[in-house]
Amino acid sequence: MLMNVPAELFEKLLEGDRVALARSITLVESKRPEDYLAKQELIELCSGKKTSSVRIGISGLPGAGKSTFIEQLGLYLVRSGLRVAVLAVDPSSERTGGSILGDKTRMEVLATEENAYIRPSPNSGILGGVAEMTREAIIVCEAAGYDVVLVETVGVGQSEFGVHSMTDFFLILTISGAGDVLQGIKRGIMEMTDAVVVNKADGDRIDAARIAASDIKSALRLSTGGSVTPKIPVMTLSSLSQDGFDDVWKMIQEHVELARTTGAFDVRRSNQMNSWFENAVQFLLRSRLENDEKLTELRDRLLEDIEMGRVHPIAGANSYVDALTGEASD
Amino acid sequence: MLMNVPAELFEKLLEGDRVALARSITLVESKRPEDYLAKQELIELCSGKKTSSVRIGISGLPGAGKSTFIEQLGLYLVRSGLRVAVLAVDPSSERTGGSILGDKTRMEVLATEENAYIRPSPNSGILGGVAEMTREAIIVCEAAGYDVVLVETVGVGQSEFGVHSMTDFFLILTISGAGDVLQGIKRGIMEMTDAVVVNKADGDRIDAARIAASDIKSALRLSTGGSVTPKIPVMTLSSLSQDGFDDVWKMIQEHVELARTTGAFDVRRSNQMNSWFENAVQFLLRSRLENDEKLTELRDRLLEDIEMGRVHPIAGANSYVDALTGEASD
Numbered sequence: 001m002l003m004n005v006p007a008e009l010f011e012k013l014l015e016g017d018r019v020a021l022a023r024s025i026t027l028v029e030s031k032r033p034e035d036y037l038a039k040q041e042l043i044e045l046c047s048g049k050k051t052s053s054v055r056i057g058i059s060g061l062p063g064a065g066k067s068t069f070i071e072q073l074g075l076y077l078v079r080s081g082l083r084v085a086v087l088a089v090d091p092s093s094e095r096t097g098g099s100i101l102g103d104k105t106r107m108e109v110l111a112t113e114e115n116a117y118i119r120p121s122p123n124s125g126i127l128g129g130v131a132e133m134t135r136e137a138i139i140v141c142e143a144a145g146y147d148v149v150l151v152e153t154v155g156v157g158q159s160e161f162g163v164h165s166m167t168d169f170f171l172i173l174t175i176s177g178a179g180d181v182l183q184g185i186k187r188g189i190m191e192m193t194d195a196v197v198v199n200k201a202d203g204d205r206i207d208a209a210r211i212a213a214s215d216i217k218s219a220l221r222l223s224t225g226g227s228v229t230p231k232i233p234v235m236t237l238s239s240l241s242q243d244g245f246d247d248v249w250k251m252i253q254e255h256v257e258l259a260r261t262t263g264a265f266d267v268r269r270s271n272q273m274n275s276w277f278e279n280a281v282q283f284l285l286r287s288r289l290e291n292d293e294k295l296t297e298l299r300d301r302l303l304e305d306i307e308m309g310r311v312h313p314i315a316g317a318n319s320y321v322d323a324l325t326g327e328a329s330d
Numbered sequence: 331m332l333m334n335v336p337a338e339l340f341e342k343l344l345e346g347d348r349v350a351l352a353r354s355i356t357l358v359e360s361k362r363p364e365d366y367l368a369k370q371e372l373i374e375l376c377s378g379k380k381t382s383s384v385r386i387g388i389s390g391l392p393g394a395g396k397s398t399f400i401e402q403l404g405l406y407l408v409r410s411g412l413r414v415a416v417l418a419v420d421p422s423s424e425r426t427g428g429s430i431l432g433d434k435t436r437m438e439v440l441a442t443e444e445n446a447y448i449r450p451s452p453n454s455g456i457l458g459g460v461a462e463m464t465r466e467a468i469i470v471c472e473a474a475g476y477d478v479v480l481v482e483t484v485g486v487g488q489s490e491f492g493v494h495s496m497t498d499f500f501l502i503l504t505i506s507g508a509g510d511v512l513q514g515i516k517r518g519i520m521e522m523t524d525a526v527v528v529n530k531a532d533g534d535r536i537d538a539a540r541i542a543a544s545d546i547k548s549a550l551r552l553s554t555g556g557s558v559t560p561k562i563p564v565m566t567l568s569s570l571s572q573d574g575f576d577d578v579w580k581m582i583q584e585h586v587e588l589a590r591t592t593g594a595f596d597v598r599r600s601n602q603m604n605s606w607f608e609n610a611v612q613f614l615l616r617s618r619l620e621n622d623e624k625l626t627e628l629r630d631r632l633l634e635d636i637e638m639g640r641v642h643p644i645a646g647a648n649s650y651v652d653a654l655t656g657e658a659s660d
Contacts, residue, residue, distance in 0.1 A: 040644050047642060061391055177507050273636045273643050280647030288655060306603045312377060313603050314370050317610030325618060326656035
């Protein structure tokens, strides 16, 4: 086995070595204290490399057809001569191991493309921060020469905020259907959305998709008080017939080019540094707690006391946090 | 304004005072250091009160009709002579303020019932722990004499694990429809589910709902390898026509009574103490970070350095965590 020497990994990354890429991502996702320094060095090396990549966040409820959409978009981009990396942020991946159906066919075609790289969901843990190390994985993929990084997340809730905070373009995928499409798109989410795509606009669902798109446009107008026509594009698309990927990619490119011209692109990336810091703090803190022997012992003892009814969970938590922050000895 | 004296609040809680109830929940949700002691005292007082309440977690994707279901179930229970509290865990409540549509009509009828109490979502913050103080709010409601506590969460992901870890019965609400119902029910979620209810089985959707229910049953068999018939009940229901709440409540009662007889009920509650401890640790830690002047100053300085490109976010996070855990002075 190769050593995790950051300079070596970085050199191989630049050469397009896929094994080095996989190993680099594993390194930046590592929670082992002995990996901290190597990890930090590798990330700083990768961060130093200038790239013109585009990071696209894609979110949607289960059933919206995210996998098929991403695979087709990925294939479209690869055929356009671009190198594409796909990262997934799944808030519940560790315990679920994916949905009951469908994992077997997950992006099988795209996975065989030489210019595509698909990284499965990290095991972030159920209470762990969402997308903890996805940001670092993006940086690594970019250093490895990928032009487009697609970051997928299951919507509802926190994970969208996480993915928005690390991408240049945030797209919501939805479908027409029985449930209320609009209810799936919360106001705070809409405010950070760059485009909405109504998927599965095929066969006898084309009309329903168009109606859904028009409903979403109305809702967007409503949410701005009706005074302004919102600039968020709402499109329909069929991942099945591969219709519309031209338009989707054109829309993304235009958005990114305009943002680059106005400087909004750099401002957005610079603002994202704050949430990178916050995520890194959470990650480091959790890693340190898990690896500190004294704290682990204290935790085990407290949990036993709590189970036996000798200590209330709240009181136990207080003692633990005191020990962690060194308050007890003050 | 009344003081937040725990003993006084507790006394008024026991008398059924709604103002005291609202204030108590606000106290247990507080992040202000000056509230820590009062909060802990109130929670311990409430924990000490023996009750025979039942905690029911209800999860489902947006559009599944959770609000209507909970309102109708709540009304059914109130009419059966029970006192019902409704708490909501919304992972993205702070920034969204609810969905675009529908908030105006949220449980309006139930809200006017004397024996019902509806608590809006706490402002847990987007990166904050899901359901941080919901557990404490449950305890407070129980001390206030509520027989049934309904805890609602939007599915997908972390929040379900949170809600499962604080309830006696976990129910998933779903609907028949365009999206793949099964994809919405991840394996890890299914493993902790006590029942699945296919909602909106009304009008011309009755057949579709029955088919969906049968699909879910098959998937459950599939997920156990086909060898065992899973004991998770799958029912159809119409919240609109109020059909089926008898059956739902009967099912929950039977489950709870059996669990009480076998001891499984107490085991489950005792196991939940662990996650209560974990949640409390997260909450306390975050509160302390936000309220520590030195750490706040360091954070601001680091964020400025990061923005100016003088410090990498990862390196900044390292310094911050060092300061927090007192490593720097070691």
